[in-house]
Amino acid sequence: MGRPARILVVAPSWIGDMLMAQPLLTRLAARGAEIDVLAPDWCAPLLGRMAEVRRVIASPFRHGDFAFAARRALGRDLAGAGYDEAVVLPNSWKSALVPFFARIPKRTGFTGEARIGLLNNRHRLDKAARPQLAQRYAQLADAPGALPPQSLPRPRLLSSPAQQQASKAALGLDPAAEPTIFCPGAEYGPAKRWPARHFAELARRLAADGGPIWLLGTAKDTTVGDEIAALSGGAARNLCGRTTLEQAIDLIACARQVVSNDSGLMHVTAALDRPLVALYGSSSPTYTPPLSPRARILSLDLPCSPCFQRECPLGHLKCLEDLAPEQVLITLGDLAHAQP
Template sequence: MRILIRSPNWLGDAVMAFPLVQLLKENLLGVSLQIMTRGYLAELWEVHPAVDKIRIIKGGKLREIMMALKMRKEAFDLYISLPNSFLAALSGWLCGAKSRIGFATQKREFLLTHPLPLPQKQHRVFQYLNLLKPLNINVHRLPPLRPKIDQSLKEKAKGLLNPQKGPFIALNPGAFYGEAKCWPEENFMRLGRALIKNGFQVVLLGSKKEAEKNERIKNHIGENVNDLTGKTSLKELMAILTEMGCLVTNDTGTMHLGVLLEVPLVAIFGSTSPAFTGPWKGNNIVLSSSLPCSPCFKRKCPKGDLRCMREITVEQVLSAVLRIVNASKS
């Protein structure tokens, strides 16, 4: 059986699809699993042991359409559309897959052989698992996930970190989706200084987009800060995360990588809901707002004050980090 899965376009969503892909491999004997994805997520799917081949979409919407048409000759038995977009369902129809499963969104039902209702109040991981129902795969538990991280990457990570200076706490101050997801910059500064006083080495993580922000945070914290912002590939980031005693993060793709790798973490939520996109396994503490306007799911705070994030104090986050680190020691 040949299966083509259209990957989500966001890093966090793609990570949350890992259990679905693993369950397909475990339940369908002799299956060949291929992932159709944007290039920036190729390294992520390379670490999934159940994936047999990665098909990279090189370009925009027209390129995806052309790519799907070229795959008609490959006779896929099944196509699963993880994105809810019309284009993702169209790609499955164009590639000629016999069966096509996806959620009934954006008036695309006619492109799918199995259009399913989108569950509205369910964590994203379990939303995706609903797509297994037409295959009679009943999910009683989340499968163990064992990402493949080469030893050479682990050695490189240790070289970047200098293990003699640990233990390490990673701070991830950014969020690609928007500023409403971000705990205030000055709070990360104060937290970093407090962590140094408690004997930790601070590691700053983020994309090139957060380089200036993280540079300011680094300069304020002072010594014992290793700024790796924008300096790692996706696989290198994963290897670095495995060396962390704890990850302090907003609701981001990096948070979900931490969950996947079972890195102890403190996740800070304001504009989004941990019930829908929070950590879904592992040792973690979630801190979220109690304000009636939270979660608003906006890129920018509608009220302009980011109060939902500001009410989560540095002292709360530091306490959570110390609890997680101490629990890991025992």
Template sequence: QPLLEHIAHAEGSGRCAVLADGVIADVFEAMPQRPQILRFQESHGRLQWRKRQVLARQVRSLGFSHALILPHSLKSSLIPWLAGIPYRIGYIGEHRYGLVNRRPLGRAGKAREQNMVSYYLALTSAITPSRHAASPQAPRLSVDASQIATQQARFGLHDYWVFAPGAEFGPAKQWPLEHWQALLGLIPSAQKLAILGGPRDQAFGEALAQSAKPGQTVANLCGQTTMAQAIALIAGAQLLVSNDSGLMHVAAALAKPQIAVFGSTDPMHSGPINPQAVVRWLKLDCSPCFKRHCPLTHHHCLRNISPEVLARDLSSISTTNTMLAP
């Protein structure tokens, strides 16, 4: 979103569109100034060559002069190349020489030394080298009250917290199940809870829900919502607890009170841009390693973040919100 806002400010009336996977496209739909969105349903592990050719013809017909390619993957650079867009700007990534023909200036490629927003904003230096990107604004999403009410009614939720225990990148980013279960046992029995995540998180979510205390209302919605529905449910929640994940960034963009648990990644690079965020990261000597699986096998960066610490954070957040409530 800050990248789109910068382009709109720098290029004036120039036309801009976003090519995004269906899940990510739902996030763009929730932006206050929504761009034109071209949807592409990505299948991981498959090239989908024919499908990319069809979409590339559609993109070619729109006559774009520049493409900013944010992911580092080879596949993500194919459609702009097939569409014949003259200036294809991105980081080299997976040996994309030729597919990407413009790179940002200076030391912009040092991804892990800066926040992701600044990292992506640096791509614009390949369009207007003399124009420096302004200090980025925090990403923001907007959800209508009617959408929130519709999804709350659909799933029978009100006055609830959200736990998002999944992590797409791998277990090195995921707080252990037994810690989530212990945290659930430490919060008041009367507190309603929704567990959000994708289909791959369903078993984890169910194991967490099954550990609820008698009388505690916990709804495992992993794999049962679209991204648009998940955004609306987070918008209507009192707070969110998560790992370093996409839903963490959704909560930040909605300016919700949140707790984010970091292990193998660095919150300076991918942390929530949200003044209401509490980030728990131990910054061990072995962290951040940016690995999918713990190279040392002990997972101390996550295991040593105790449920009791997060329970105190939750108590502090809920007390503050109660004091601020009208």
């Protein structure tokens, strides 16, 4: 019997997109493949919680970097790793360079930006047949032109009780807490962020039921976290910028419920199977929905949305301003009474 196939996956840069790629990894792993992932360093903690991933190879390239010589050098370094196939998820020309220079015999991806010479197992994208990003990534496990699978495996992240307790202890948090977690950030821009005063009002309403309310996000979200905490009268505790990604995963894993903008942490919550209310403004739940039966999507579906802009082009952000905390509270109540 021969050895398992060795596959190098060139990952996307966004945390949410990386989770949308996990159904692809699961499909490849189900065939016995050994999967290594070339990814930015900020995705490494996420990939370390995916059972399908054997090894993470740190990508030194930041978004927009061309770095032709460095990509050629990395490819040559990987040439002796014995990869049978590379699966390139980003559609850019430069993202296909490392597998090409690594001389990986089968190089799979969408045709993208004039990549005919770089990829030799090319897929064409049918957006109507595969409206979700996860479906598009998962297509790359099949032969070009194959029919889409009836269903996809869901993203799943690992978090043990011991890891959860260790993260709480490191942050000085109550080890018995089952918090409500708010994720008020969105890396893409303000048009994806529910207003701070709405989060604060929701925190005040939920505080009456008891149980802590924690705010999670990156260091960039510290200011909005402080604003929410202040407006809530102390009902919410700001942990934005205080946790590592691994700790954020573990805190979400023990959450009673989560309210999140369309963000990487929204997809983390879905992959941890926690009750989730996902708030959509400028983006589309058709393209990147939370892949969990325990998620509920709230979107006003205004005529101007989704616009996919970083800031509201009309200056009013009604898609999120008019999404009232009362609607979120009702949806959380529905979730609490739903079967797990």
